[in-house]
Amino acid sequence: xxxxxxxxxSVGGKEILKGLTLDVPAGEVHAVMGPxxxxxxxxxxxxxxxENYEAAAGDIRLGGESLMHLGPDERSAKGVFLSFQHxxxxxxxxxxxxxxxxxxxxxxxxxxxxxxxxxxxxxxxxKAKALxxxxxxxxxxxxxxxxxxxxxxLEILQMSLFEPKLSVLDETDSGLDxxxxxxxxxxxxxxxxxxxxxxxxxxxxxxxxxxxxxxxHILADGRIVKSGGPELAEELEETGYEAFxxxxx
Amino acid sequence: MSVDRNLTPAEESLSVLFEKSFAGEPLRASAxxxxxxxxxxxxxxxxxxxxxxxxxxREALEPAPANDDDAPARTLFADLAGPEILIENGRxxxxxxxxxxxxxxxxxxxxxxxPGRDGAVALLNRAQATDGVTIRIDRxxxxxxPIVVRRRASTxxxxxxxxxxxxxxGAEATIIExxxxxxxxxxxxxYTDVEIEAGATLxxxxxxxxxEGAVLADILAADIDARGVFEQAVLTxxxxxxxxETHIDLAGAGAACRLASAVLAGQxxxxxxxxxxxxxxxxxxxxxxxxxxxxxxxxxxFQGKIKVERDAQxxxxxxxxxxxxxxxxxxxxxxxxLEIYADDVECAHGAxxxxxxxxxxxxxxxxxxxxxxxxxxxxxxxxxxxxxMITDEDVRAGFExxxxxxxxxxxx
Numbered sequence: 001x002x003x004x005x006x007x008x009x010s011v012g013g014k015e016i017l018k019g020l021t022l023d024v025p026a027g028e029v030h031a032v033m034g035p036x037x038x039x040x041x042x043x044x045x046x047x048x049x050x051e052n053y054e055a056a057a058g059d060i061r062l063g064g065e066s067l068m069h070l071g072p073d074e075r076s077a078k079g080v081f082l083s084f085q086h087x088x089x090x091x092x093x094x095x096x097x098x099x100x101x102x103x104x105x106x107x108x109x110x111x112x113x114x115x116x117x118x119x120x121x122x123x124x125x126x127k128a129k130a131l132x133x134x135x136x137x138x139x140x141x142x143x144x145x146x147x148x149x150x151x152x153x154l155e156i157l158q159m160s161l162f163e164p165k166l167s168v169l170d171e172t173d174s175g176l177d178x179x180x181x182x183x184x185x186x187x188x189x190x191x192x193x194x195x196x197x198x199x200x201x202x203x204x205x206x207x208x209x210x211x212x213x214x215x216x217h218i219l220a221d222g223r224i225v226k227s228g229g230p231e232l233a234e235e236l237e238e239t240g241y242e243a244f245x246x247x248x249x
Numbered sequence: 250m251s252v253d254r255n256l257t258p259a260e261e262s263l264s265v266l267f268e269k270s271f272a273g274e275p276l277r278a279s280a281x282x283x284x285x286x287x288x289x290x291x292x293x294x295x296x297x298x299x300x301x302x303x304x305x306x307r308e309a310l311e312p313a314p315a316n317d318d319d320a321p322a323r324t325l326f327a328d329l330a331g332p333e334i335l336i337e338n339g340r341x342x343x344x345x346x347x348x349x350x351x352x353x354x355x356x357x358x359x360x361x362x363x364p365g366r367d368g369a370v371a372l373l374n375r376a377q378a379t380d381g382v383t384i385r386i387d388r389x390x391x392x393x394x395p396i397v398v399r400r401r402a403s404t405x406x407x408x409x410x411x412x413x414x415x416x417x418x419g420a421e422a423t424i425i426e427x428x429x430x431x432x433x434x435x436x437x438x439x440y441t442d443v444e445i446e447a448g449a450t451l452x453x454x455x456x457x458x459x460x461e462g463a464v465l466a467d468i469l470a471a472d473i474d475a476r477g478v479f480e481q482a483v484l485t486x487x488x489x490x491x492x493x494e495t496h497i498d499l500a501g502a503g504a505a506c507r508l509a510s511a512v513l514a515g516q517x518x519x520x521x522x523x524x525x526x527x528x529x530x531x532x533x534x535x536x537x538x539x540x541x542x543x544x545x546x547x548x549x550x551f552q553g554k555i556k557v558e559r560d561a562q563x564x565x566x567x568x569x570x571x572x573x574x575x576x577x578x579x580x581x582x583x584x585x586x587l588e589i590y591a592d593d594v595e596c597a598h599g600a601x602x603x604x605x606x607x608x609x610x611x612x613x614x615x616x617x618x619x620x621x622x623x624x625x626x627x628x629x630x631x632x633x634x635x636x637x638m639i640t641d642e643d644v645r646a647g648f649e650x651x652x653x654x655x656x657x658x659x660x661x
Contacts, residue, residue: 048615051607072614082615090609092630098613101626106617141630158616 001026001197002047002166007058009039009046016042018222019058024166024215027194031208032201033233034219035241040201041085043219044170047199048082049075062166076102077109079165083155083172089143095154098142099124103161127160131187148175156187167191167198173207185210205237220244259436260288262309263407267377276361281376287369299550299582300521302370305490306464310436312379313338313406323399325427325456326647331394337401339379339408351390352422357383359411363442366496370466374440378411381440384424386449388417395423395454395644402463405434412439416477418446423641426455433462433489443471443479447501450478454644455485455493456651461516463488468496475501475530482509482639484648486655487518487547495524499533499561508537509638511648513628513655514547521550528561528591538635539570542628542656543579554586557594564594572602573631575624628656 002024009017016039024030034040045053047060049072060067067075090098104114115123128138131153143151152172159167169188173181188198188211200211208216208230216232217224218241225244226232236244256264264285271277289303316338323333334354335342341356348354359378365371382398402408416422430437445451451471459465465488471479485491497506512520526535541549555566572581585598605627613623632652639645 048611050611050615071620072611073617073619076615076617084612088608088612090613090627090630092633093626098616098626101622102613102616102618105619105622109617162617 001063002199003059003061005059005061007046007060008056009042009053010056011042011053016222017046020219020223022217022224024197024199026197028214029192029198029200029211031211031213031216031233032199032219033203033216033236036203038219039222040203040219041170044082044168044201047166047168048072048080073105074109076162077106081159081162081164081167083159083167083169085171085174087143087151087155089141089146091141091144093142095138095140095142096124099158099161106162124161127157131157132183133157149177149180152176152180152184153187156184160187160191163191165196167196168201169198170201171203172200173202173204181207182210205233208233218244254288256285256288257303257307258309259306260303262311263373263377267312267379267407271376274361277376280361280372284369284372284376287372290369296523296552299548300490300492300519302464302466302490302492306436310407311405312377313402313404313408313435315340316403318403320401320403323427323429325458325651326397326425326644329395329397329425329643329647331397333397333399334382335399335401336380336382336410338404338406339410341380341382343382351392351420352384352386352396354396355383357381357411357413359409360413361411363413365440365442366468366470368468370438371440371468374409374411374438374468377407377409377438378440379409381410381412383413384415386416386420386422388446389419390417390422391420392422395425395641397425397427399427399429400437400439402430402432402435402437405432407436407438409438410440412441414441414443414451416443416445416449416451419448420446421450423452423454423644425644426453428455428457428459428465430459430463430465430488433460435460435463437463437465439465439467441469443469445471445473445477445479447474448476450480452480452641454481454639454641454648455483456648457485459486459488459491461488461518464490465492467493469494470496472498472500473504473506476503477501478504479506480638480640481507482636482644482648483522484511484513484651485520487512487514487520487549490519490521492521492523497524497526498529499527499535500529502530503532504530505534506536507638508535509635510539511632511635511652512541512543512549513652514541514549515544516547517545518547519550520548521552523550523552525554525556526566528555528557528564528566531561532563533561533565535566535568536638537568538638540632540635541572541581542575542631543572543581544575546576546578548580548582551583551585551600553584553598554588555596555598557587557589557591557596559590561591562593564591564596566594566596568598569634570600571631573628574602574604625653625656629653
């Protein structure tokens with residue numbers, strides 16, 4: 001589903017990803033773990049197509065199709081979703097309006113029928129309820145007055161709404177208490193499907209306890225330095241990243 | 250101020266009284282003399298430092314001729330019910346007067362008796378005004394429909410309109426002013442004198458559709474008595490030069506003014522919103538929100554002053570002016586000012602200039618919105634605080650639609 005091939009990305013003149021190669025087959029959940037500064041968030045931004053995170057070399061493909069020359073909105077319509085580490089607030093833009101505009105923009109780009117206001121309301125309420133987000137919150141401007149946990153839930157709600165082929169979860173566990181973590185993990189697990197792939201970027205193992213990844217990759221100094229099964233995450237928890245970062249250097 | 254220089258062709262042409270009959274009127278004659286002495290304002294005049302009227306308006310101007318052709322139906326606020334008073338090329342199309350329930354509108358022939366303000370542009374208006382309307386709202390009358398004053402300029406030339414609004418005690422009225430300028434060779438000079446009696450409310454909403462070559466100067470001077478309320482909203486896309494000045498005297502205790510303005514300008518358009526609110530009596534309130542969205546090489550000027558006189562204790566004044574630059578060549582100039590002589594007051598002002606939030610744009614695009622759609626949502630959100638001050642919901646919706654069409658039209 002997702003294939004990243006020798007990807008090099010510089011940000012502000014500094015090379016962050018230095019030839020990263022990664023493959024996430026359909027139906028699988030892969031974790032990317034790594035120390036601070038390894039390039040984890042850069043990887044997420046590069047996949048989503050953020051300006052100034054363009055690749056100097058290499059390729060990112062989704063279902064065999066290169067994403068390299070597509071803008072973030074086009075990638076989104078192709079089925080890429082990034083759950084942000086720090087979801088921002090957008091004052092003055094109503095949450096419901098934004099989500100419906102976004103959903104219909106994706107559908108329109110794919111040549112699908114748009115969702116009516118009434119249908120949208122029904123769908124969004126159902127999804128919000130499952131994630132423990134109140135109707136009242138959805139009436140507010142986007143993320144304004146939301147706690148850190150509520151912002152993360154709103155990210156997962158969007159993932160569930162857009163039904164992406166590839167979900168990239170960037171530090172979705174950060175800032176969550178244990179109850180919120182469970183709720184978010186349930187939301188993510190509910191989306192696991194044979195035709196979808198997920199890439200979970202995280203610093204700690206705890207989210208992985210709930211998500212049970214098929215594979216774990218260690219990212220250090222802009223490269224995948226080791227790949228393995230779920231046991232690799234446990235190993236990391238004991239040894240720390242140091243062994244791998246020195247290996248990379 | 251005395252100017253020691255030659256008059257431009259525009260100044261020469263403007264300082265000849267347009268109609269022979271005007272020469273017999275001493276007030277007009279003295280006003281034209283004073284104008285001739287000063288000339289049009291230059292950037293050296295402090296409150297014109299960012300808007301160069303003299304430099305912009307150089308060519309000689311003829312007075313715009315009377316035009317009796319049928320005007321096409323208006324496109325702005327087309328679905329709004331209520332009487333429409335048309336002023337075409339500076340002449341009111343009224344058979345004498347229009348009398349409605351609780352109000353009257355009279356063509357005033359350019360009523361210049363009230364001295365008005367003494368700036369060069371106001372003096373010029375006083376000398377040359379061909380016509381205007383005097384609107385009287387009866388005491389205690391609550392008008393159910395807005396009065397639409399539609400000013401149209403269909404020919405090149407200079408147009409001077411001088412109007413009066415009198416709102417009787419306890420009355421409530423809405424006036425919508427629409428400026429339509431069809432040609433780029435038009436210079437429009439508007440002056441409106443307003444008196445709001447005790448406990449009365451006047452809402453003034455100004456929208457426009459101007460040829461990009463037009464030059465428009467508009468001055469409103471309002472005197473508000475105790476507990477009176479003046480609410481104003483202006484939406485402009487600018488033109489070669491647009492300047493709308495608002496001068497408010499909060500003269501009676503507990504009076505209030507709410508001023509909202511929004512600029513959506515692109516190309517090389519210039520829009521200047523200048524206001525001075527004087528708190529003269531105690532316990533008065535000012536709320537002001539200005540927003541400018543500037544694309545291409547557009548320029549937006551905001552000058553807002555709240556002056557609190559010695560007796561105006563318990564003044565409550567707040568002013569915010571924010572500009573959004575959509576290009577490297579757009580320019581915003583802002584001068585928010587508080588001048589306070591009373592000691593027990595609460596006043597605050599803030600001004601910012603910035604670009605669209607790149608993080609927010611990326612976030613929105615990553616959710617599927619095109620760059621254009623994302624910008625549109627952010628711009629609408631930026632303007633919202635200004636439009637929220639409009640208490641008439643139909644008018645607010647109209648302003649939002651108009652802003653959206655300006656945004657879509659590439660003007661901004």
